[in-house]
Amino acid sequence: MRPDDADFRSQAMQRLNDLARGQTDVIAPDATADVSQPFGQSDAAGYAALMSDLRHALPDLERRDDIFLAGANRDDARWTASRPAQMVAATGAYVGTFRAPFAGIPPTNGVVTLTYGEAHHIEGGRIRQSWLVWDIAGLMMQAGCWPMAAPLGHAGLWPGPKGGQGLRMAPTDGTDSLDRVLAMHDALHRFDGHDLNSMPMDAWAEDFMYYAAGNIGASRGLSGFRAHHQIPFLRAFPDRVGAGHFVRLSDGPFAVTGGDVALTHTGADYMGIAATGRKLRMRVMDFYRFDDDGKIAENWLPNDTIGLMSQMGVDVMSRMRHLTGHPDTSLR
Numbered sequence: 001m002r003p004d005d006a007d008f009r010s011q012a013m014q015r016l017n018d019l020a021r022g023q024t025d026v027i028a029p030d031a032t033a034d035v036s037q038p039f040g041q042s043d044a045a046g047y048a049a050l051m052s053d054l055r056h057a058l059p060d061l062e063r064r065d066d067i068f069l070a071g072a073n074r075d076d077a078r079w080t081a082s083r084p085a086q087m088v089a090a091t092g093a094y095v096g097t098f099r100a101p102f103a104g105i106p107p108t109n110g111v112v113t114l115t116y117g118e119a120h121h122i123e124g125g126r127i128r129q130s131w132l133v134w135d136i137a138g139l140m141m142q143a144g145c146w147p148m149a150a151p152l153g154h155a156g157l158w159p160g161p162k163g164g165q166g167l168r169m170a171p172t173d174g175t176d177s178l179d180r181v182l183a184m185h186d187a188l189h190r191f192d193g194h195d196l197n198s199m200p201m202d203a204w205a206e207d208f209m210y211y212a213a214g215n216i217g218a219s220r221g222l223s224g225f226r227a228h229h230q231i232p233f234l235r236a237f238p239d240r241v242g243a244g245h246f247v248r249l250s251d252g253p254f255a256v257t258g259g260d261v262a263l264t265h266t267g268a269d270y271m272g273i274a275a276t277g278r279k280l281r282m283r284v285m286d287f288y289r290f291d292d293d294g295k296i297a298e299n300w301l302p303n304d305t306i307g308l309m310s311q312m313g314v315d316v317m318s319r320m321r322h323l324t325g326h327p328d329t330s331l332r
């Protein structure tokens with residue numbers, strides 16, 4: 001079965017749900033996972049242990065996909081690491097009652113959501129390779145132990161797509177959505193370092209919704225997007241540029257890209273962290289919904305906030321442990 005087959009898509013979604021239910025045998029013995037910080041690269045055993053830890057923390061864990069795409073993974077010569085030709089990608093949230101610590105985050109004994117963007121290579125009914133962009137920062141915020149500056153946008157807003165239809169279980173023809181996304185990316189790369197209008201924004205609907213995880217938050221429309229994200233980000237990282245995608249898919253009015261942004265922290269402070277002068281990589285995924293006029297109406301941005309801050313010299317996890325009664329007790 002191939003991703004352009006409805007049976008494959010149904011089976012792939014089932015395997016991911018099985019994994020969330022604790023069936024770690026769906027992970028192939030030679031599988032690898034690239035997970036947002038504080039986890040990092042993992043082999044099959046580490047991947048299985050991570051999922052078991054998540055289920056231990058949330059014993060009634062449920063996976064809830066809002067967007068699910070599958071198909072041929074369009075090439076990107078900038079990405080030189082392993083990159084499967086066929087992929088599935090999803091965004092949504094793990095939901096459950098937070099009963100035990102996870103990644104050192106203290107439990108709340110209440111319902112929490114761990115929002116995600118994920119891409120998987122699934123073959124022969126088993127997961128072979130995964131990229132997991134989990135919003136660990138957002139989980140900290142729900143637990144009341146986020147140790148950094150508050151998001152400038154609205155924190156925690158992560159709805160499914162307006163009108164539903166994000167679960168693309170029946171393949172459709174055409175790649176227009178991805179073509180439009182990549183053209184929009186090219187327009188953003190026209191930034192001259194000074195003038196926001198050097199980047200054409202005509203790909204976006206007038207009142208588009210921007211849902212950003214981590215320490216960015218949600219905004220609405222061009223003015224909100226610029227005020228709460230684009231301006232603070234470009235002031236801090238004026239040279240930001242896409243560094244390649246590990247996934248590029250589209251189906252009907254939906255598309256996804258996922259990869260790294262290369263940037264240098266030479267400008268203003270970002271999230272309360274003064275300019276470091278360091279060259280950085282930021283792991284992000286972007287899920288898009290286009291409206292009937294071919295404009296971007298909604299954009300979901302899973303991102304690795306903690307990994308970015310680590311490269312900036314800030315150990316978010318250590319600060320969180322300190323705030324929750326577990327400070328470092330040695331210089332090592």
